[in-house]
Every structure is written in C-alpha cells, then in structure tokens.
Amino acid sequence: MVSNLNYNRSVGKLNLKRFVKVRNLNGHYKRSEVTAAFGFLTPAMVLALLFLVLPIVLAFTYAFTDYYLLKPNDKQFIGLxxxxxxxxxxxxxxxxxxxxxxxxxxxxxxxxxxxxxxxxxxxxxxxxxxxxxxxxxxxxxxxxxxxxxxxxxxxxxxxxxxxxxxxxxxxxxxxxxxxxxxxxxxxxxxxxxxxxxxxxxxxxxxxxxxxxxxxxxxxxxxxxxxxxxxxxxxxxxxxxxxxxxxxxxxxxxxxxxxxxxxxxxxxxxxxxxxxxxxxxxxxxxxxxxxxxxxxxxxxxxxxxxxxxxxxxxxxxxx
Missing domain, CATH: 1.10.3720.10 (MetI-like)
Known part of the structure; x- marks a missing residue:
C-alpha cells in the first residue's frame, strides 16, 4: 500500500514537472507554443476579417450614403x-x-x-x-x-x-x-x-x-x-x-x-x-x-x- 502511494506521488511529480516545463513561472505558455498557435489561427482569422468583419463594417458605412457602384467617389452621407x-x-x-x-x-x-x-x-x-x-x-x-x-x-x-x-x-x-x-x-x-x-x-x-x-x-x-x-x-x-x-x-x-x-x-x-x-x-x-x-x-x-x-x-x- 505504501509502495503504491509512493509510486503515485512520483508519477504526480513527473506530470507536474512536465506541466511546469510547458509554462514558465509567470503562468504563460512558452513562446514557441504561442507562435505555433497563432500560426494555425492566422489563416482563419484573416479569412474571417476579409469575408465577415470587413463586409459588415462596410455595409454599416454604406447604409448611410447614396453610394452608386459606377460612381464610387461621389458618395455622400444621407443619414437615414x-x-x-x-x-x-x-x-x-x-x-x-x-x-x-x-x-x-x-x-x-x-x-x-x-x-x-x-x-x-x-x-x-x-x-x-x-x-x-x-x-x-x-x-x-x-x-x-x-x-x-x-x-x-x-x-x-x-x-x-x-x-x-x-x-x-x-x-x-x-x-x-x-x-x-x-x-x-x-x-x-x-x-x-x-x-x-x-x-x-x-x-x-x-x-x-x-x-x-x-x-x-x-x-x-x-x-x-x-x-x-x-x-x-x-x-x-x-x-x-x-x-x-x-x-x-x-x-x-x-x-x-x-x-x-x-x-x-x-x-x-x-x-x-x-x-x-x-x-x-x-x-x-x-x-x-x-x-x-x-x-x-x-x-x-x-x-x-x-x-x-x-x-x-x-x-x-x-
């Protein structure tokens, strides 16, 4: 029983050491892992910005103008x-x-x-x-x-x-x-x-x-x-x-x-x-x-x- 308890404690210490290696003393992830995470997220974020966020912002902007597609430089603010x-x-x-x-x-x-x-x-x-x-x-x-x-x-x-x-x-x-x-x-x-x-x-x-x-x-x-x-x-x-x-x-x-x-x-x-x-x-x-x-x-x-x-x-x- 005692040997099993000591074994469980040793395994717990090893897992704790592995966790500490992943994170530094300030509780932040290692720079390499953060870089890898942003590398995976960047393509999706760019696509979301281009095809979701940007169209919503432009639609909100154009909704208050008389924007005509063939005269993009002549749009004027017309309120509601x-x-x-x-x-x-x-x-x-x-x-x-x-x-x-x-x-x-x-x-x-x-x-x-x-x-x-x-x-x-x-x-x-x-x-x-x-x-x-x-x-x-x-x-x-x-x-x-x-x-x-x-x-x-x-x-x-x-x-x-x-x-x-x-x-x-x-x-x-x-x-x-x-x-x-x-x-x-x-x-x-x-x-x-x-x-x-x-x-x-x-x-x-x-x-x-x-x-x-x-x-x-x-x-x-x-x-x-x-x-x-x-x-x-x-x-x-x-x-x-x-x-x-x-x-x-x-x-x-x-x-x-x-x-x-x-x-x-x-x-x-x-x-x-x-x-x-x-x-x-x-x-x-x-x-x-x-x-x-x-x-x-x-x-x-x-x-x-x-x-x-x-x-x-x-x-x-x-």
Whole structure:
C-alpha cells in the first residue's frame, strides 16, 4: 500500500514537472507554443476579417450614403434616407412576405420529413444502408443543379411532372409560371432537397435514446403514438431546437432556387429578401440602399435567433 502511494506521488511529480516545463513561472505558455498557435489561427482569422468583419463594417458605412457602384467617389452621407425609403418600398415588402411565407411553410415541412425519414431508417430492416444514402443524397447535390433539374421537370408544356399528370387524366399545371403555385413549388423542392441533412442529425438523436424507456412503455401498455409523444419528442428537444434555429436562418437566406427557377418572377411572387438585395446592389448598382436592407435584415436574423433560443429554454424550464 505504501509502495503504491509512493509510486503515485512520483508519477504526480513527473506530470507536474512536465506541466511546469510547458509554462514558465509567470503562468504563460512558452513562446514557441504561442507562435505555433497563432500560426494555425492566422489563416482563419484573416479569412474571417476579409469575408465577415470587413463586409459588415462596410455595409454599416454604406447604409448611410447614396453610394452608386459606377460612381464610387461621389458618395455622400444621407443619414437615414435609405432606411425611411424601406418603409415605402412595395417590392421590398412583397419580398419580405414571400420570404416569411417560405420560412413558415418549409421549416415545419422539412423537419417533419426529416424526422419521419429518420424514424424509418432507424428501424432494423434489410437495405437500411441504401435508403439512408438515397434519402441523404439530395443534401450533397448543388442547389443550382437541383434547381435546373426541377425547372426542366416542372416545365408547363413538356415537363415530366405534367406528362405524368396527363397520363393520370389530370390537367397540366403551370407550376413555376403561376403566381399562386411558384412559391409552393419552390417550398416543396427545398424541403425535399434539404431534409436529408436534418434526417442524419435526428437519426443520431434517436440512436442515443435509451431503449429501456420504450420497453418500460410497452410494459405499461403504451401505444406507438404515446411513445412518440412522451419519449421520442422530449428526448429530441435539444436537437430540435438546434435544427429549428439553423433551418430557419437558412430558410431566410433563400436565393438560389428562385433565382435559377423563376428569377423572382411570376409577378414577384418568388422574390426574396436576399435576391432583392442582390438586384439592387449588383444589377441596379445601388450599394447604399442594398447595404441598408442588409443591415436591417442582419439585425432581424440575430434577434430572431435569440428569440427562438429563449423560447426553447423557457419550454425546457417548464
């Protein structure tokens, strides 16, 4: 017993000596290690400064000017004129409502599809590996490729979907050329293309649920619906909070699908906030007004993320 105690003390002294060698008497790391750490951090810090911090600073600066891209030296400070202009911009209001409609519909649809697929592939059935890969494959494809593919399939005259409808005795549908159907078509396509990623996260959460909980529920006579509501859903709450926040933010940043599939058209029924910012900033070259919209939109997303997080925390506390 004494020999073991002496051995443990000697090992502890050796570890302490190694720790002291790493740090000097003032508690600071050695200069070589600090240099190596900054060497690894520098590329990421430079990229963050160039593509995150600098654009935010420039957007904040340009938002209070009449900066026109073709006349960069003639910009003048105009105060809050760009922000007051936003209040009377009808196309901007339509773009925000379109984006809001997309978020409110695609987030629950996409997460419901993801959870359903995760529960299917979580079962021990033959060929599960194939189905996991098949369900996840749209998530690794380029959104541009997916958008072009669906544009061809939804063509109102020669598209595959309309050919199937005709074979079933149904009428052809305008889909992307109709103001009432264009956004709904983009919502369904976006939910289909993105649910594979959320499915894998839900699947990881399902794997971490203790099987004994379901066994105890079976003994108590609980049916499938009760086990889903009182075991699965509460166990997946932290994962659901993460996915709701990330999916909502990504949904508000919708731009690729409407830009490729409709160009924001069908009477501006698919114009989104980011596409409107792009149109004004790079096509109309009005950087000042586009920067003002970007600034307000960024503040809105930050506040929305904080609100969703607080909402989930209050539910967990209850």
């Amino acid at each position: 004129n760009n922000f007051s202009r936003m209040l009377t911009d009808g196309v901007l209001r339509t773009s925000f409502l379109n984006t809001l409609q997309f978020v409110l519909l695609v987030v629950p649809l996409q997460l419901s599809m993801a959870l359903g697929l995760a529960m299917i592939v979580n079962k021990k059935i033959k060929g599960n590996g194939f189905f996991r890969a098949a369900y996840f494959s749209p998530a690794v494809l380029s959104l541009v490729v997916i958008s072009i593919l669906w544009t061809v399939m939804l063509n109102p005259t020669s598209g595959l979907i309309n050919q199937i409808l005709m074979n079933l005795g149904l009428e052809k549908q305008p889909f992307l050329t109709s103001p009432s159907q264009a956004m709904l078509s983009i919502i369904v396509i976006s939910a289909w293309s993105g649910c594979g990623y959320q499915m894998m996260i839900f699947l990881a959460g399902l794997k971490n649920i203790d099987p004994s909980l379901y066994e105890a529920a079976d003994i108590d006579g609980a049916n499938t619906r009760h086990k889903f509501l009182y075991i699965t859903i509460p166990a997946l709450k932290p994962i659901t909070m993460f996915l709701v926040i990330t999916t909502t933010i990504q949904a508000f940043k919708l731009i690729v699908q409407p830009m490729v599939m409709t160009g924001g058209g069908a009477d501006n029924s698919t114009m989104t906030i980011l596409q409107y910012i792009y149109e004004y900033g790079f096509r109309h070259r009005n950087i000042g007004y586009a920067s003002a919209i970007t600034l307000v939109f960024t503040v809105f997303l930050v506040g929305l993320s904080i609100g969703i997080k607080k909402l989930f925390k209050e539910e967990q506390a209850e």
